Amino acid sequence: MIELNTLFDAYINANILLVLALCLWFAVKYAMSRFRWNTAFETQLRLLNGAFLAILACPVAIGIYVILHKIGIMPERFSLNFADAVVAQYLQGNLNMKPSEFEAALGLRKTISAEFLSLNSTFSKIIAALVAAGAITLTIRTTQSLRRLRKIIKTSYPWRSTRRVNIRLSDRIHVPFSTRGLTKRYIIIPSAMLAQNADFKMALAHEFDHLRQSDIEWEIGLEAIKPLFFWNPAFQIWKRNVEHLRELACDQRVLNRKGYDPRAYGACLLRVCDNALKNDTSRSIAMPQVGLVSQERKGLGLMRQDFLKHRVMSMLSAQTPASSGQKIRWVMLPLAALIVFAGISIQKPGDWSHDRLMLSTIVNLERMDTINGLGVR
Amino acid sequence: MRQKKKNEFLTEVELEFMSHLWDLGEASVRDVLGALDKDRNLAYTSAATIMRILEQKEFVTSVKRGKTFYYKALMPKDTYQTKSLRRLSDELFDKSPATLVARLVDDNNLSEEVLEEIRALLDGKLKDDRA
Secondary structure, three states: OOOHHHHHHHHHHHHHHHHHHHHHHHHHHHHHHHOOOOOOHHHHHHHHHHHHHHHHHHHHHHHHHHHHHHOOOOOOOOOOOHHHHHHHHHHOOOOOOOHHHHHHHHOHHHHHHHHHHHOOOHHHHHHHHHHHHHHHHHHHHHHHHHHHHHHHHHOOEEEEEOOOEEEEEEOOOOOOEEEEOOOOEEEEEEHHHHHOHHHHHHHHHHHHHHHHOOHHHHHHHHHHHHHHHOOOHHHHHHHHHHHHHHHHHHHHHHHHHHOOOHHHHHHHHHHHHHHHHHOOHHHOOOOOOEEOOOOOHHHHOHHHHHHHHHHHHHHHHOOOOOOOHHHHHHHHHHHHHHHHHHHHHOOOOOOOOHHHHHHHHHHHHHHHHHHHHHHHO | OOOOOOOOOOOHHHHHHHHHHHHHOEEOHHHHHHHOOHHHOOOHHHHHHHHHHHHHOOOEEEEEEOOEEEEEEOOOHHHHHHHHHHHHHHHHOOOOHHHHHHHHHHOOOOOHHHHHHHHHHHHHHHHHHHO
16 A cells, blocks of 8 residues: 555655756747747647657556666665765765765755644644645535536537537627537537627637647646646646647637638637626636636636737737747757656665765764763863 | 527627517528628627527527427516616615616706606506505
């Protein structure tokens, strides 16, 4: 049976990895903007999703790394562990610190984990209670949203259906969206949109593009892990980036492929927003769906308004992104490799490596020296 | 078999269609489309979908003659007016029809004739209730 300590360690590592991966992503994004790829939203989205897959692949990579060490294919000295590298630097005299202090700093995470898991202090109890309360609240909210979403689909009217996609009309919504069940994907359009032929076509093209991009699957995946990572700002920023990029990429592709006038398309977005705001937003569903515009109540907030403005401006600027083509792999592979490397390097180090034994000896010598010093006095 | 789904109220465009259907009595999709404003530019398929939704909501019923479906309102206009007013009264006037009427009467645009008409309607209603 897996120990609680191991699970907690894996959880903390996942959170650290998320922060590191986000930093790497921002570095890549900055580099892309220098190479005229700042409007290549589809490429950016694929890279961001690829980076997330690299995070998910980390446990497998770590498993392979451990097996290679155990069967001796990878020599003992060849370690990718960050803590081992720091110990090696210390032993070579590159870090100026007292041995006992250095050992304490190395063991800080272990100490904090033990303290947190034992729930001895009031602080650890409060933190644990807050995280648990947040996770439970989000799970309940997700369940409620799923129920509401099911009701919307159930009370909607069939319009067109293919083998995999079911397009339906609903008089209970004001913003078109797409979602999926176990086997079928759904596009739900407000029935009031039937009266606006051009808007209806644009909304349908937009939602079809979300399905092509597998955005709904990503949204479901990210929403499913939200109760575990909601407190981590890196997760929130990551999710926000995915949400923004998928809309920008979708707008860009629909405009390029269908040849809609960007002004007409932008006006359609504004009409849908206006309609959603005029109506009861408290009945809006937060997830798991991908809408033409944000349906969350905080959609009235400044951040959402800014993003809508950004979307419209991106359309009007009509910048054709530099074609990424096969070049994406030259960015994706190093990015994924760096994330996997970061995942391996933050793992708990082996306790009895040669360098660790050396460090332990030095610490013991320091202690003996202190005791001897006291005896002399 | 068509799935029947009841929804008590109509959307804006559905109400527009129903209004024409109430006026026309019985009509095909093309008849309703013809009754709409000329600059409306609504596709036939969209209009047919709206009629189909109205049928599923049980606001209209249809009969097929030849290749054409003819639609007829199932709910009379005044019944829907009453339902809509009740909802307005419940949602906006704290379930008090008196407040709704008071707001209506407070409206400065109401002419003497209209007020007289309302008074006559109320008198008639009171007489009926007493009887």
